[in-house]
Amino acid sequence: MPASDYDAIILGGGISALTVALQLQMKGYAVVVIDKPAGSGAAGLPAGLANPAYGREAKKSWESEACIESLYRLSELADVRKNDWQEGWTQWLEPGEAAERFPLVQTKYGALWIQVGMTIDLPCLLTELRTKLNTMGSTLYSATTSDVYEGRNNHTVAADGRELRSPRIIFAPGSGIGDYPQWSSLKFNRVKGQVTAAAFSGFSDPGCSVASSGYAAFTGYNRVVVGSTYEHTWQNSSPSHETGRELIARFRNMCPQIGESLTHADNWAGIRLTTPDRKPCVGAHWEIRGFYCIAGMGSRGLLMAPLAAELIADHIHSNKKIPAQIDVTRFYRTRRFMNRT
Incomplete structure (x- = not known):
């Protein structure tokens, strides 16, 4: 069995992916980030508003206080x-x-x-996060395609001619998560x-x-x-x-x-x-060991992604439990959250 190239492979280049990468890198993991070319998906958004109260009644979204505090910590880490x-x-x-x-x-x-x-300023934040990751020793690749192959001890990502191996793959490609068959049964x-x-x-x-x-x-x-x-x-x-x-x-x-x-x-x-309940989808795959996802935050990704990334990094590193409200397990336990096959 080939040895691992990295401790974790992160698929995606938006705020979710880069924050997960940063959190794991700070915990000592050797990390590689594989993203599509610049400007793809939500990562190309020119700016974002992190509003902890939404709607005409100014309702609080999921964990509003913790989310805004996490975003503040991230913006300080990135010096923006x-x-x-x-x-x-x-x-x-x-x-x-x-x-x-x-x-x-x-x-x-x-x-x-x-x-x-x-x-x-999202482009500025993402640029500073990439710079921070490079400085800390992370590897960042741009690839137009990335195919994932399951293995017993290590999984393989084939990305534009490169083959990278790791026991952990974090899927954070935004709306592209449905392109991976391992997650296609989740209903978004x-x-x-x-x-x-x-x-x-x-x-x-x-x-x-x-x-x-x-x-x-x-x-x-x-x-x-x-x-x-x-x-x-x-x-x-x-x-x-x-x-x-x-x-x-x-x-x-x-x-x-x-x-x-x-x-x-x-x-x-x-x-x-x-998602059907308007909360993020975060956590480990229910069948494939070493597969994780962070997705489904809709228009509140800027607000929620930093906290969700902290939570999944803690789960990977120390097996800290993901809060039940956002855990991916609620999908496969609730039929209306799954696509019919």
Whole structure:
């Protein structure tokens, strides 16, 4: 039996994959990351909004507090954000106070100020994570295809002519997880999302990002990313100019003054995976030893992925139990979570 090349192979190049790689590397594992070429999937998203409260009622998502703290730790590790949180998570602002504090945002009926939310420049974060991994000794490959073959002690990944072996493979390829037959029985919903990245002139950033009918993530340098659509039926994964115009119209409702000063816009689209209960799918394969997955976070991947990655790394390293709410075991124990064969 050939010896292992690495302690762990991670398939994927988004925040889930790179954070798992970083967590395992910090625990002393020899790690290789295999990703598709730059710009593929959610890893190509221009920016993201980590909002621990979602919907019109500002409900908390899964483990909101722990998720935002984990994202903060990750951003510090990657040296992309360093500042102290203000006291208090949320504060309701009446119309007058909201308009005074954020005059460039439409706040006719008031606003909920979420002080611990974060706007992340995703390309910058992912670049810094890759740099960190390289510095720590991880190996990163880009490959257009990656086929996985099960073994008794070591599994093999064949990626563009390379064959790599490891007793552990972590599948974190975003919407591509269904391409691997080992996980094809898991039931995910595939939802298309589109955002528009636009430039504006004549105004400074309003001092916050905005979540209303969609969101506007201000990324600095007079740039804003407006999103996002939720398309449950779609013909292709390419962005649409018509949808881009709809997103710009939403933005003009959120920030009328800035909305009239837009000078350029680019569209981006990708596919998200959601689960039947809207919680992540994390953990070990129910039959194949050494196979793990992290998937199904939908539009909240930026918020949830760092914590999910910490949890699966702890599970791999010390057999720490994955929380039942997100453990992959709930899929094969519940028929509605599995595809019929």
